[in-house]
Structures are given as C-alpha cells and as structure tokens.
Amino acid sequence: MSGNINRLKQFLFVDDDPEFLANIRDVFSQMSGGAWEISTAENHAQALAILQQHRMDVVVVDLDMPVVDGLQFLRLLARTHPGQQTVMWTGRGTEMSQKESLESGAALYLEKLITPEGFSAVFAALDALAGAASQEGFRGVMRRVGLQEVLQMECLGRKSSVLEIFTNKIRGRIFINEGMIVHAESGALQGEVALYGLLALRNGEFNFLPFTEPQRRTITGQWESLLMEAARLSDEGASFFPEATAETGAAALPHSPEPAEASVADAARPAAGPVRIEETLLCSGAGEVLEESGCKTPEERLRLLEQVERQAAQLSTLVPVGRFERLEIATPTGRVVCQVEPHMRLFVRSSTAKIGVA
Amino acid sequence: MKESLKQFIEAHLPLDGLAAWSARLPDRTLTSHCLNGWFTPKQVEQAVTRLALAAENLNSHSIEPARLCWVFEHARIHVALRGDKACLALFVENRPVASNAALESALEEFNGIESFRSTAVPLSGGV
Known part of the structure; x- marks a missing residue:
C-alpha cells in the first residue's frame, strides 16, 4: 500500500473468488481515475491482517464465503473494528440477508451486477460512502x-x-x-x-x-x-x-x-467504597417500564417517582428555580437518584460498603 | 436563634453561590436568610417546610435520607437532615461552585452540632 493513505480513498474487498477480485480491482481503479487505493482479500483472515496494518474507509464483504461468511465477518468486524464502514454485497440477495446485513452494521447492501451499468452504480455508491466517511470529521x-x-x-x-x-x-x-x-x-x-x-x-x-x-x-x-x-x-x-x-x-x-x-x-455522597447498583428503573414519561433490574416492587418506585415529580413541581411554584432535573439522596448505606423528564423517569439506587454520611 | 446554630452559621456561611439558607430546628421553628434578591424569606421557609415533608415521605419508600439535593435548572437545594428532625437547606446557584469543600463541610458540620442531639429520634426504615 502506498503512502497516499491520507489522500486516496481506501477500499478493501473481501471475496473468495480471486478472479472477481482482480476484475473489480481493474474496473474500479480505472473508474476512480486513481482516486481509490484498492486492497483485496480472499478470506477473513487475510482481511483482518490487512486491517491490522491499514485503515480502510470502506470494507466490502461478499456474503457467500466459506468458513466465515460475510454476515459472520461483519459481526466480527463490529467487535474488532467498531465504527468501520462496511458494505455487504452478494450475487444472491434475499430480503432476509439484506435485513441481517444492515442489522449487523453494513452501511449498504449491494447486488453484484457485472454489467457496466451495474459497476457504475456500485462505484458511485461506494465512492460516496468513502467520501462521507473521510469528510465528516476526525x-x-x-x-x-x-x-x-x-x-x-x-x-x-x-x-x-x-x-x-x-x-x-x-x-x-x-x-x-x-x-x-x-x-x-x-x-x-x-x-x-x-x-x-x-x-x-x-x-x-x-x-x-x-x-x-x-x-x-x-x-x-x-x-x-x-x-x-x-x-x-x-x-x-x-x-x-x-x-x-x-x-x-x-x-x-x-x-x-x-x-x-x-x-x-452537589449532593452528599457516601465515602468511597465498593459501589453496587441495587435497583434501576427506567420508564417512559407515560409510566411504561422500559428497563428494570433489582426492583422488588417496581410499582412502588414508580409511585415514588410520581411523588418526587409532584413535590418538585410544588417547589418550583414556591421558589423560582426553573425546571426540575433530578433528586439525589444520600443514605447511610448508599445513594438514590430520581430523575424526572417529560419523556422519561429514572430511579437508581446504589449501595456502598462503607457508611459515609451520618 | 440558638447559640449553637448561630455559631455554626458564623463559621460556615455564606458560601460561594449561596442564594439563601434556612434551618429548621427540632421544635419546627425556622431561621432563614436570603443573601440576594432571588428569593424572599417567606418563599424559602415555605419551600423548606415542603422539603422536610418530602424527606419524611421517603421513609415510606424504605429510603432513609441523610442528605438530599434537589437539582433544578437554575438552583440546587441541598438539605442536610438530622435524626432529631432538624434540617438545613442551602439554596445554591446552579453553577460550578468554587468552594465545594466548604459546602460539603457546612452540611456535614450541621449534623455534628451537639445540642441538637438531645432530642434525637432515629428515622425508621432503611435502604
């Protein structure tokens, strides 16, 4: 790979068909007028080795590959290279594979069209994607x-x-x-x-x-x-x-x-010690529980959040302090946070091993 | 004002960003002071009464509050609660407080005022 990494758009094509890889390298190099630098890999191992050495703007992955197929490779990349722009392409596209590809992090799902028009369409999409990736910021x-x-x-x-x-x-x-x-x-x-x-x-x-x-x-x-x-x-x-x-x-x-x-x-916190989240309750503004863990009686916590909201509203009418954001409570054994916003309510209770407040 | 409270106030207040304070003693009498024109003493005393009630209400949820901080858009209301039902409320402008240590110290020291402990009533419940 050349030293033009900052100037050229970097592409990695992963496909188990070496003839196809050679073909697209020729076609896309010509179409880009030298603006693309194209790397190729015939399997996931080669691709990972290249990615360890070079940063790619876009990795284009064939869906149907032996051992580790395209979907598995996308999921692997999401873990090893989070944020890597990826594109899935296939000669046998299905609605299900499209859905799975996009859910696995692919920015695009393209069909392998080997006509000049098909190459042109794929080139335009990939070029735009790589351009967006390199222009949006650091x-x-x-x-x-x-x-x-x-x-x-x-x-x-x-x-x-x-x-x-x-x-x-x-x-x-x-x-x-x-x-x-x-x-x-x-x-x-x-x-x-x-x-x-x-x-x-x-x-x-x-x-x-x-x-x-x-x-x-x-x-x-x-x-x-x-x-x-x-x-x-x-x-x-x-x-x-x-x-x-x-x-x-x-x-x-x-x-x-x-x-x-x-x-x-702001609020007091108990002295530092091992902290354990004992309870979490997240609900929508309408009171629908979105996430809950450790609450023996979620209904009671919902009632507490409603009470806190009412009490805060009363306080707001008494003193001009603006919109309520949250209540933080330090207890002898830990801490409680009640956050109330129009679209959500949150209750978190944590405990510490060491008592830090009287 | 009780002598012990007076000594505490002189030693710890005012603080950077403090707009008002109010102390509620075990006999439910209130002593308040507003440091700028943001709040009136009446507003502060009404608020402190509500704050004390809200703190007591937490016991019914098996939460034993020692300190509270009500965070609003423009101000934070810190409340230190004692077992004898005395409490101190500090109304602080909602911006980074330069002397956070002083605020912490004031809230902690309030709980340590000896003379309030003679009528101490333990709070029930617990987390």
Missing part, C-alpha cells in the same frame, strides 16, 4: 482517551459540533453549541440520561461532525456539572443501555470505582 478511539476528556476539550474551546459515538451495539450523538452541551440522544433515550449513558461507555469510537441544530434541545445545565454527574454515575456503574452492560462496565459490578477526577459539587 475519528478517535476511546480506549486511549476518555470521552469525557474529549467533550471537556470541546466545551472549553467553546466549539460547536456533534459528537457521534458508536460501539458495536450503540449509536448516539451529543450536540455541543458554543461550548454548551445542548442535546444528547441514543436510541429511545434523550437528554441527560442519554448523555450519561454515552459517557459511561468504556470502548467505542467517535466522530466530530459539524454542528447541526437538534430537533429539540433537551439539556440546559452547565457542562461542568453535567460531566461531574456523568463521572459519578459512571463510577457507580450505572447502566442506561440494557444491551450494553459489558460496554459500560456495569456487568462487572460490584467493582471498586476509580477515584472520580471531579469531586462532587
């Missing part, structure tokens, strides 16, 4: 730098951007406008709960995209306070994504949290 890996640190730098610099975060299971975006975190979203979650969930991820990738106005701004707090709260929740192993406990570290509970960089700025 890409980083969170294994070496914390997402909180990235976000902190963006806020300190009073930047405006959209921080796109993805793992093999979770996609999310954090909107930053002139250094203020104004919105976060991930799946059904929005607002602070989405922000905290994304910031609790241990591994994944992120892209900085140009700022675009979200459909709705859901976060208004100071970014320093938000990051401190996120750090605390992360320390406690709070999990907001039911499908991603391993990625957030919650599955490893109980664990000894690392000391938080930012000390608490």
